[in-house]
Amino acid sequence: MNHPTREDLVAHLYGELPPERQTELTAHLGQCAGCQQLATEWRGTMAELDTWQLPAPQPRRVREPENVGFAPLLKWAVAACLAIGFGFLGGRLSAPVPAPGTVRAEFATELKRFAATLETQRTEDRRAVTDILKTMQSQHTEDYASLRRALETLAVNTEDSFETAQRQIVQLASFTEPTKP
Amino acid sequence: MSLFSPAPGATDEQAMWRVQAHDDPEAFAQIVHRWEGPIRNLCLRMTADLHRAEDLAQETFSRLHARRREWQPTAKLSTYLWRIAINLCHDENRRRTRHGEVPLETGEDGEHHAHITVFHPTPHDELEAGERADQVRAALQRVTDPFRTVLVLRHYEGLKFREIADVLGVPEGTVKSRMVEGLSQLTRLLQPALNDSPSTSSAMAAPPPAAWQPRPQTKARL
Numbered sequence: 001m002n003h004p005t006r007e008d009l010v011a012h013l014y015g016e017l018p019p020e021r022q023t024e025l026t027a028h029l030g031q032c033a034g035c036q037q038l039a040t041e042w043r044g045t046m047a048e049l050d051t052w053q054l055p056a057p058q059p060r061r062v063r064e065p066e067n068v069g070f071a072p073l074l075k076w077a078v079a080a081c082l083a084i085g086f087g088f089l090g091g092r093l094s095a096p097v098p099a100p101g102t103v104r105a106e107f108a109t110e111l112k113r114f115a116a117t118l119e120t121q122r123t124e125d126r127r128a129v130t131d132i133l134k135t136m137q138s139q140h141t142e143d144y145a146s147l148r149r150a151l152e153t154l155a156v157n158t159e160d161s162f163e164t165a166q167r168q169i170v171q172l173a174s175f176t177e178p179t180k181p
Numbered sequence: 182m183s184l185f186s187p188a189p190g191a192t193d194e195q196a197m198w199r200v201q202a203h204d205d206p207e208a209f210a211q212i213v214h215r216w217e218g219p220i221r222n223l224c225l226r227m228t229a230d231l232h233r234a235e236d237l238a239q240e241t242f243s244r245l246h247a248r249r250r251e252w253q254p255t256a257k258l259s260t261y262l263w264r265i266a267i268n269l270c271h272d273e274n275r276r277r278t279r280h281g282e283v284p285l286e287t288g289e290d291g292e293h294h295a296h297i298t299v300f301h302p303t304p305h306d307e308l309e310a311g312e313r314a315d316q317v318r319a320a321l322q323r324v325t326d327p328f329r330t331v332l333v334l335r336h337y338e339g340l341k342f343r344e345i346a347d348v349l350g351v352p353e354g355t356v357k358s359r360m361v362e363g364l365s366q367l368t369r370l371l372q373p374a375l376n377d378s379p380s381t382s383s384a385m386a387a388p389p390p391a392a393w394q395p396r397p398q399t400k401a402r403l
Contacts, residue, residue: 007357010364014335016342045368049336052317054222 003035004028013042193258201249212258213242219338220266226333227270228277229322237273241266263340263348267330274326320370328363331356 004025011017012025029036199208220241225234244265252261334340346353
């Protein structure tokens, strides 16, 4: 009698053998007490394994879509904007409407005041620019005078040097070598 | 929802492609929504600690996002996710083994159950605990890590042996061998409970003729 391998037996118990082999093994177990006993032991162990049931998984909080998470904030923001808008609109509508002549006079006064301020500002700017130009002019004049003095000094010195050199040349030309005794 | 948001029926791979190419947060949220349950359950089965399982599940998705460029679009996202989670669970279990602690998950009543140690099992305490589920949970934590991984992925998460082989990067035959070893270890660990349990005794006396019926799939739709 050819006994099945223990690997075949375990595959048989888990129903992983081909159908014809499964049938053969079933027939063999009906005839072989040794294989039958081993199969029975393993079936008992497999039944014991089934007694360990896992606890039910903890209920998970369903994650809300991201945009829904901001919905309450968005609602409050819209409500605040509407309240501010209505308040502004109500204030504008409830304010007394001024007469056109008064508005024009007020506007003209404001315009004149603005023009005066602008003119004052321009006068101050012009004065500042003039002062700067005057300062630059005087500085330029001083620089010119200083340069002129320096050039005159240089010219005088150069003339003196020329005269000295001329005298020395004349002396050198009139020099005669003394005769030897 | 933006113009280029993933369709609700997009596959995991399509959503992950959007995450990879466009850093699409909605696509990533879709992946997390589909997979957080299965990944959390896996971590809980592997660590038997509810809070650590939740941390590990969170870390799994953080790591998935951090390594989104490494994911190959030709590969199944589920395989990539399972692999990240399994590696994190292994790291966590190694760390706890070094510290000699095996915390148990918080019970349904919100109280912590008594802790047992890996290397100093207390059968008396286990028997006193009374509930078979606690015994199974404690026994499963004592199954060696590679075998427990295969047990959890096959039995609880409903992955086929071929899929487990892809996740772990080992041949399918190796996965079956680990399953055999895992079942054998677990059977030895649960033997006292199996002998004492009337329902199991009757099951062993008259085994069901049909093969094991798969649990309802906890996997997210691919």
